[in-house]
Amino acid sequence: MSQDTESAVRGDAGTGGRDAESALRRVLTALRHDPPAIAGTLVLLLLVLVGVAGTQLAPAGINDIDVDNMLAPPSREHLFGTDELGRDVLSRVLVAARVSLQVGAVSVGIALAVGLTLGLLAGYYRGWVDTVLMRCMDVLFAFPVLLLAVAIVAVLGPGLLTAMVAIGVVYTPIFARVTRAGVLSVREQVFVRAAVSIGTSDLRIMRRHILPNIAAPLIVQTSLSLAFAILSEAALSFLGLGIQPPAPAWGRMLFDARGFVTDAWWLGVFPGAAIFLTVLAFNLVGDALRDVLDPRQLTVSEARRSTE
């Protein structure tokens, strides 16, 4: 089979041989046919909306204490019920979304920035640079989030910043590894050797040739890491190491709901569902992106249909 036909049958994205515009179009087309991905995208859009406008959308104040109304089950007035201080659970869940998003975005941002740089250096220069950097990453990789958070709490005290830093540090190694793997394979490509043969500087090669060609796995990793970052934030706030009360956080709300599991199920279920849906949405979108940005097989029935 000629190379062109073969790669077309495979539905190749090829070695990324598409300009940015059509890549976006491809992503949108592919997502359109993937119901779980559509659902995930919608949830994420909703989440972002809530995160931005949360306080406006909240029907009640997050700290409006109304002891007379405490532990009230879901009603028309309080859609998610009230907690042990009479606060509206719906409002608290909505506002807590912003915290989760903030922590997720910033921590993954840190991890991406630092991990990318380290992975790039390690993969491009190899040798002792590679060994030293990757061993450091291995050490970090071995730390559970919580252990590291405790250590950072000792230095910074509990709070939003601690959560962001701790999660960011813990996820740096995975970005470093993904980047390094990508760099290792791209730098062997002939076009990189061609750039070297022209006399292009290392920095320019990394910036213009290597980075764009490793974007795909990094995008996928980012979306998946966001899911885990949010989960980690919930764990940290559950333990009281994240953002401090009275600011609402999903994990903290779960912690507070411990004592009321049988009596007031709405205290735990709604924040828990919020965590679950958010993480699920990120995972679905991440999987769909991975399918699109990597070469994939056209399904047989799709292929047959197009010959008629």
Next chain:
Amino acid sequence: MSDTPVLSIQDLTVSLGTRRGPARAVAGVDWSVRAGETFALVGESGSGKSMTVLAATGLAPEAARVTGRVELLGEELTTMPAQRRRRMRGRHVGFVFQDPMTSLNPVLTVGRQIAEPCEEHLGMSRRAARDRAVELLDLVGIPSAAQRVEAYPHQFSGGMRQRVVIAMALACEPDLLIADEPTTALDVTTQAQIVELIAALQQRLGTAVVWITHDLGVVAGVADTVAVMYGGRIVEQGPVEAVFADPSHPYTAALLAARPEPGRVVAQLPAIQGSPPSPFELPPGCAFWSRCPVRADARCEHELPPLAEVAPAHLVRSFYQQARQGEGR
């Protein structure tokens, strides 16, 4: 020697569904090969030469639609149930592909890989199959076959690996050997060895051989009959002496002229402008029209010329040639 062709292909057409739309890889191909004969299928990339044979033997990708009639040893292959076709193919057809490294399983010994078809299709015992593997390695010229049978593919050089692949292909003493660019990835001196080997084996076993290649020099050396493909169709077909002595399709003639011949010094090679057509954009008439240096008949552009005889058994798909024929040259 029976007169029934070992493999007979009639009006084979292969369409592939792809992301970019339907691709017509092969259209209306007819040929056959008999026992002891070497049939060469020549073409560049996108000509459909590999796909023809893959589709005929039931190895086309699942997304391909194959129409036409294919007979292997007199039995119709296209309508046969898949399981039966697999068994017929395994028993009667041997394949040699271009890249010996990917044709062989790196984690199995070569002996195991050669023995496998013997056990499967000939029902041999493990021990008998292993002995046969040693025999075959010897037959294809691997020194110290009895020891090498336990070796792994990566322990062989490229040329030796291709010999192993040939041994595997011949394991069941097939009636038909299909060699798809078997020497393209090899050095020219190794190529010479492999060509001689296949010719010798064919002499000995009376196998029919289909040789797919883009190298006209190899064709001149091995083939009895040659078919030249372009844009999914056969454009010229006939006995190899006739086609080389009197290439009647402009494409064949141009291909022969464009090779640099050592000892023949020219300043500029007569090159064909443009590139081979993509299977996605095939014109209604002759696929070679846009690059044809002759263009003697205006019909060629919009109307597909039929294959017609210009000499006994020598067929050409060109209005131009047929017009010339009609004038009695």
Next chain:
Amino acid sequence: MNRPEPQAPPTAPPTAPAPAGDIVAELDELKVWFPAPGRTSVRAVDGVSLQIRRGETLGLVGESGSGKSTTGLALLRLVEPTAGRIHVAGEEVTGWSRRRLRRLRRRVAMVFQDPQASLDPRRTIADSVAEPLIVHGLGGDRAGRRRRVAELLELVGLRGDLADRHPHELSGGQRQRVGIARALAGEPDLIVLDEPIASLDLSVQAQIMNLLRGLQAELGLTYLFIAHDLAAVEHMSDRIAVMYLGRIVETGTPAQIYGNPGHPYTAALLSAIPVADPLVERRRRRIILTGEIPSPVDPPSGCRFRTRCPQARPDCAETDPDLIEVETGQYAACLYAVEAVRQMRARQEEPAPPKPRFEPDTTTGGEAGLSRSAGLD
């Protein structure tokens, strides 16, 4: 129309050899050894000396494992030499630091084998061709560079509107033209072409060879043409060097190499080239080399070719032959140069037993098809 039997080519080759004296590049006993497991080394290049004169094409031909590609890469310092010296445009560049190498990279450019792989898939054609201009500060401002890119594309026979496309939108031949345009951008003294036509379709190979020769005539370029296809190398080159297992075994003009090869390996290579003429092919006796190419980790003692040479004599195992002049300007590294080849070819002259031809299928009846005996006279 019968193809004439190959004859000795006319005595005046179409391209006159360049005047000696202006040497663009020179390799002096170059060795490139790569570390291999077990404290050994793969001796990819093991003592290669050659000179490339301005305006000429030096063809470097060899099979896999010969070290020809590594030699080309070493010229650009893309692989590090283990020993020996490299001179480019009169300066010794063997020990140059990375910063100084940038200057070298402008003087020597490379065209790679796989045109698709050698272009960054995410960059446009214009970006790829302009890169040398940007790196070396040529072409002026952005507008100036765009103009220069358009000029270069026209020079290699590409339409200007292809500049904003991406590599995957072009055909193989077009991509290779882009590779050539990129190599020309820095106005180099020497262009190293590493198997530039091997990945292309046959009908396109001739186009690219014509282009390269046309450019050479028009711009006065100097080429190192590396390939395994001896026919193509002969067509393109003013002088040829044949490599085997890391060494040069023969040098000479195409006329000399083809008409009167001095080294048995060269003779075997020539004999292995298939000729597109069935009558010739069926009659000829090939020089078939026995065995496989030895490992470059442990080359044979004495003459490296002796393990496969049909004419190997006892003292071939003891002495490692130097290149000796067998004719003016032709050198071969063989103790029995020319004589061994003569003996090999004498055997070839015996008529081969005619190979029985298969009777073709003549379904149309009428005249009887060619019978078994035809085609042998």
